Amino acid sequence: MDSLIAKADALGKKRKYYAPSAAGPSKKPQSDRTFQSIQKRTSVPKSLQVVTPENAKEYKHIANKKLRTELNKQSAQNSQAKALLEDADLLLTGEAGMMEVEGEMDKTWRVGQSEMAENSGQEAARGRREWKLDGGPYRSRYTRNGRHLAIAGSTGHVATFDWQSGTLHTELQLQETCRDITFLHDESHFAVAQKKYTFIYDRDGVELHCLKAHIEPTRLEFLPYHWLLASVGNAGYLKYQDTSTGQLLTEHRTKLGACTAMTQNIHNAVIHLGHHNGTVTLWTPNLPHPAVQLLAHMGPVSSVSIDPSTGGRYMATAGKDSTVKVWDCRNWKGCVREWTSRGGQAEIEWSQRGALAVAAGGTVNVYTKPSIHTTVHGNTQPPLYMTHPIPQRPLSSVRFAPFHDILTVGHNAGLSSILVPGAGEPNFDSTEADPFENKKARREREVKALLDKIQPDAIMLDPEFVGTLAPPPSAAEDSTIPFARLSRMDRLKVSGKIDDTEMNSSDEEAPQDAESKAARKEEREKRKMRGKGKSMKRYLRKQRKNVIDPRAVAVRAKLEKQKEQKRKEIELRNGGEVRKPSALDRFKRPS
């Protein structure tokens, strides 16, 4: 917005362009017609000129003009891009909205589903549904665009359908236990964790693959950007199957037995597993051991979920000790909040906008954002946003529908969708996940996603590590490495050319300024290539070619002689007598 105002206000602040017109040579081009003739075509087009925002960082301290210009340009570009993004937020017109009450005495949780459905719009009210189905507790999963729903009953009833239009894609009766179901990259394929193996079906319910490597799977997750199907089973193996190539990428032995809680962090594609000993482990395909192990509960972990609204910062876990805990995944400093959920083990799920649904016992409770992220010590339940009783126990799964204010709860007698105002993201990115995409768009996206597939070894806890500077090897302090073989960073350090204005003092030894400075200077002096510039050496270096010059030979001989003499002197001073080198010297222990 600021940039818009700045543009409109021509008389206001002086605009700075990074076009060379300002920085370029302007001594006498007024009269130079050649110069004038190229001026237009050598400057950045007006529409693409970068307006330097006020807060752009400036590198005035850098002496090198080229670098300074480059860095200034870059920072201007960055801050303008950010400003433009902020401006573009205006275009996100959809409002999430929440249920709000007028007085302090009113409570949002007093509002029931029927009331909500009555008062909401016709389209939104369609989200309130009950699917009465036989075949045990159901699990469900939405596609990323929130349009299609896959359900799997534990006794083998599997169906996928477009829940908005009501078109059923397929309905299967698999006649064996189905523990989980997930869509792959879109609604055209889905994987079912069946009694013995994982199977992949296409949209029409045709069995495409039987993944025999995934034995007795209990939970499935699909990593959309990496095209990886991850499964964990009763045997406690976490397996990654690349669905674009069909290869089993890796399998990690968790050594923690059967696992029934699994989720992915959509932010960094790390798989979180909840185990029976109360730990939650974080896995990447690269590491054969968990990146992080967290003792979350005193009993088995029943469910794990990550908050997508905060970039994967918060994780919620529910245990069979009937507690729900919220953790901060950045520093793992204890749990942010914990409370007791009534009715034993809970299923939890975080919505796109950060509403946390906890399905435990016979109720689904929804808590909202600011309160569940605020640190509170002790066991206190955050203020309840809304609640809905479902008598058909157990509640086996909770899923929020993306881009909708809908929560689908799988239970013993089918599924029930309830309305949770403000749960879904109102503004969708159609290049990312388009609820209204047609067949052609789906195909396009499939191809594009394949092309943009991220390699699985790029999965790390910190997703921004790609392209960063690797930490220096631990042996960098070894002063025996000659200058020429040092890394550029070290060379800059040694020669004192490094720009240390932005080094944070925490990792460097900031105190003892004068002392450290002196020490550094000394070291720099030491590490400098001393003696290379001496005139005699230079002369000899020049003569070092294959030319045998009597003068050079003589000089060399003289130097040798001097050296020898010096050595002898030193020896005399030290030992008193000149000791001949013996053959046994080679066995001397280096000290």
Next chain:
Amino acid sequence: MARDSSKFNKASSSKARSGYALRLAKKPKNQLDDVYEFSTDSRKLGRRAKIGMDLDRDEDLSGGVPDDEEERSKLRARLIGENEDDEQIDSADDEDLDSDAAFDESDDDQYAGFFKKVLPSKAKAKTNTVRFPEVDLNEDSEDEKMAELSDEEQEEDSDAEESGEDDEFIDVLDVLDGRGDPMDEDDGQPPKRPAPPPAEAASDSDDEEEEEDEDDAITEDDGLAASDEDVDADALDNLHSFVSSLPSAPSRKRKSEAGPSAAEPSQPARKRRVLKETGETGEENEYRPHTTGSKLALDDFLAPLASQPEALQALKDSTKPLKSSKIRTLNAPLPTRAQERLDREAAYEQTKQEVDKWSATMKRIQEAEHLSFPLQAQPEGKTSAIELAAKFQPRTELESSVDRLLKSAKLRDEDIVQTEENMLKGSSLSVEEVAARRAELRRNRELMFRADVKAKRVAKIKSKAYRKIRRREREKVDEEDSDDEGSNLKREVERARERATLRHKNTGKWAKQMNGRAEFDEDGGSRAAIEEMLAKGETLRRKIQGKGSDDESDDSDDGLDDEEIRQRAFDELERLKQDDEDAAANNEGTAKGVWQMKFMTDAMSRKQGEADKEVDDFVKEMNGIEDAAGEAEPSSGVAVTRAGGRAIYRPGTADQPKASSSKALPEASNSIPADGANPWLDPAESTAKVAKKKNEVVISKDSKATDKAKNKLKKKQAKASVGVAKAQDDAVVHIDVNNVLNLASKAPTEAEADDDDNEEVTLQERKLDMKGKGKGKNVAFEQRDLVSRAFAGDNVVQDFQELKQREMELDAPTEIDTTLPGWGSWGGNGTQAPKPKPHLIKKIAGIDATSRKDYGKGHVIISERVDKKAAKYQVRDLPYPYTSKAQFERSLEQPVGKEWNTRMGFQKATMPKVTKKMGTVIDPLNKLF
């Protein structure tokens, strides 16, 4: 003839410098400065100047390398302007290089006198001149030899021989070559001219030029002497010349002393003064004209051709360049290396200049962030509409038909002005028409703004009524106070002050002053002051007339009470309404055109509605005020506003914070709607408490200090009593019957909830209840329950801690002793255990416990092992331009891709450095002048 004589002298001096004498004479000069030393600009010469000092092979071959430098330098090729830009051939050099001198005896040696046309007079002179013993005989012998060799020539040129003047003859070849100088002054040399001492020749050429004047004087004498001289008196002649030269010596000496060191070396040479025989022998005859005073010029030679004017003219033209005194012999060209160097330097200057014209342009191109080729595209001008219209030619049928129509209506561009003028001329309006038109316009305007006008009027009525009522109230209050002495006194003082300041009149001294100053006062400060004064005067006048400051002039209802004011306002509104209706009725029929359109009527009715609503509001409010005035004192200190049936109490600023809280209370409690449905609101006691508390806070800014203090005290007391009150309160609450019932009914409710009721809701409700009455015991129960559940898993915590310990040990830096037992140590009894050998201890780097990321966090293990597979996605070393990690990371900070940027941001970030159209030829830049 002074000029001529000077020339003579010069010629004679140069003449004197031939042969040995010349060489001798030049010796000191050579010592002075070399040709290359002569150059002042040593920078340009550089190292190569030395190289030039050597002779070419040809020169070497040409026999003897001349002894003295001057000769050698003469041999060397040289170009004008070699060393200096403004170098010129100095006359001395030129003079030296007469044909004879250039081709002296040494050359004769080589060329065997081939080029010698004339025997030097010396041969002849030898016989009859007295020679000084110092004269080198060798020269003479050569001359003799030469004489013998060119015997025949001698005979042929016997006349010339007789004349004894060799220099008068010009070699034609030389002339054509430009080497010889036919116009050289030597030619006109007088035969009996005494030779000047060589010292003169030795002096620097520059000096020579300076000396010219002095020489003139000398030579004049000489000339006179020479003319007097007889031919046959050779010896006498010589002596005479010698003697005549003597007096001039001191002056020359002076000259040389005055000059630079150039003359000094010549002094030793004076000893060996050679007085050469230059005199002539023989009779004067037709071949040897008597040449006293006049010099033989080219014209003399051309004189015989006078009979043939054309030929003469042609010849004269052709010899013109020869006449010019500026024509000298050309110097020999420079050595090629020197020449080339000079050429290069000159060329460099030129090219540099040429290239510098491009420098700004090229710098721009180099530094440009973006280039779009072709760089010198012609700016595409935008075609204006006028241009297009001018070019327009109807092509299609439609176009031509339209054109035809326009043409027939005379509406085309060419004749539209004319047409319009005609139309204007034709139209004339009558007064009635104009009046009707204006009336219509007015009506339209009225229609447009009727609602606005009405709203404004309503507002006016409203405000007037309000103000009147307000004033009435204030007056009422004032009346109570007015009778006391203090206020009267105060008013009097105020009035006096007003009068004293004289700020109420325009005629006062001050006002005049200010008026005078106004023109100097730019910022209008004085004007403001005057305005203030006028305003004050106005108010005073009003006071005198007994009016309020803010009263309107039509304030005729002074004596009326509130009720009447209100009534009047209503009346006025009624009238307004009536007017409105009338106007509407009038306009019913007349409204037409745009006003008839639906959207206009809609908009108008909407506006009308708004205005009506305002009226209604006002009426309602007036009634409301009536009520409020009837019930509560307006000065109660609590502002009560009604919004939708609910009264909101908030502290208001009151003129009289006298209002007792006890009086306000019942109203407050009454105004709260008793809502049985809300359990939090129905206990009367609690609401009373709330109200009380609120009333205590009623302290406004302008309330009295005592009130404030009182309030503070009250607050303190309340605070002190809070603890006691709370305890009492709690005690009361705990014995509350309802609460007991709740606790008792806990189990059944839970059981109930299992069926279908929303247990969470009931739980929450109960919790809310609990919160109202303080913390219950079931929290403790929950805690105990939690503790019991916490240890459901067995040894979970302990296991985890062990695991973490293992992990830490695994990651910690380790030292492995690779010593082989028994090796390098003695065995047997009495031996000491060998010392640890540091070189055999292998150190494995790791992370010690304290620097781990999970240090101090008992519940978490964060793996510290390096992800080797991911390491390939990292940058090993700091990339080139950046000088710190922060700089580099900032370059990656903002993603570039479309997915993370707006379209503009993406385009800006990815703008290519060079853009060009596909398949176009990129021409080189043109230099524009």
